[in-house]
Amino acid sequence: MLLSPLDAVAPPPAVISDSAAPRRVGRALDDLALGFRRWRLPVALAQLDIRNRYRGSVLGPMWLTLSTAVTFIALGFLYATLFKMDLHDYLPFLVVSLILWNVFAQLITEACASLTVAEGIIRQLPLPFTVHALRCLMRNAVIAAHNLPLILVVFVIFGVNPGWGALLAIPGMLLFVLNGFAAVMFLGMLCARFRDIGPIVGTVTQLAFFISPVIWKPELLLERQVWLVLNPVYDLMEVVRGPLLGQPPGLLIWAAAVGITVVACGLSFAFFVRFRGRIAFWV
């Protein structure tokens, strides 16, 4: 008979929950720690999710790469022939922007369902809720990884060489991921409680696409460009996009991105601390 790893430990684990002394912060931290320590579980679940999504398909997740590539080729032709634009400058920008935007938009959309789809598991197995958030995050990371080679291809074709400055995209991506985690935790809980939040988030995301410089360049705003720093989507996108395109963002944008991350993580954690115990009743 196989034993669970805890059997080797001398004192049996004790679970004490007292509604008079809820110990909310400690339990939330335990949840996060255990969730991260068991990272293999969300990785396995994310892999299964992706496999199930492309079950029976010959190309499988490569369709992601392919459909993004087709979009870019079509857009490239469209802009070059219809608008007589100079693609050298614009297309690399568009490719990086759209790929980042797709990651962002899909993550936000799936974040809303991250806890409700795990309803069966949540109501049967006591598992850290962090596992469900990590599952969503990792699934999207794998999907994003399928599109990243396209950036390289476009850079080679158009001879974009960001130089060593591109390494700055790594801390940028770290901020992006941290915000993603905070968003998944927060939206997962909020959408489990209020089922109307999902569609609202979808609408707001669509609006954000147009008011953020995703398909249009920030320079188009001329002198009003300085106000863009107030758009959190722009800040978080720019700390990855700027270094990749060889236009490292200014200190103000970095500061804004860090500030957004701190606020997002703080808000999400506070919400998690307060309502973690209620999630099983919500889903």
Add this chain to the structure above:
Amino acid sequence: MPHILAERLSIAFPLYHVGARSLKKRLIASTIPRLRTDSSNRVVVAALNELSFEIRSGERVALVGHNGAGKTTLLRTLAGVYEPVGGRLEVVGQIGSLIDPSAGMDVDATGRENIVLRGLFRGLDQQQSEAMAEEAGAFSGLGEFLDVPMRTYSAGMQVRLSFAIATLMQPDVLLMDEWFSAGDADFMARAQQRLEALVQKAEILVLASHNMTAVRAWCTRAIRLEGGRIVADGPVEQVLAGM
């Protein structure tokens, strides 16, 4: 020493998605004692109402009562799924729950993948999970079907697999909801044996059941729930006699 201690343990489910308004009308029309509205005007089901009991090491406890008495909710609360809304709960010991054997299963994955996945759910590492796959695979007797997606299994095969996975543990505190094996006769006999071994090795058994034969055979103490409250607690025969 493994033990369970509950002091005025209460669980209340807010009903969020059932249209509180129409329910409220019904509430006014006929007073259902377990549905009430709380301070912020939400409709709430009092699933468990101020339960106090202690289960010591070595005890075999049966939870009996009608459907909706709160048996499964109590099991889930003991398992740590629901946090008490009121009162205090202390569970010491490695908990193993056989509440829903198919929880967390993926029908698109193969039998073996499901066993490994369950191992990861329990916090085992990859290697231990794969060892578990060997053992559960052998017990289920699925043979070559172990490497075929679960979607293609017959109902009986699915039960055999989930049973083999679920019972592959050795907890101090075993929480069991009644569930029905639908395997063939040969498998039923083996399943029975395995369940008995599991029950005997556990320090504490909490079994929710309508099957009085199983209750009499396995349990030493019975707790009778009605409407989320304990109405009787004592030796099995005594509690069953009062039903």
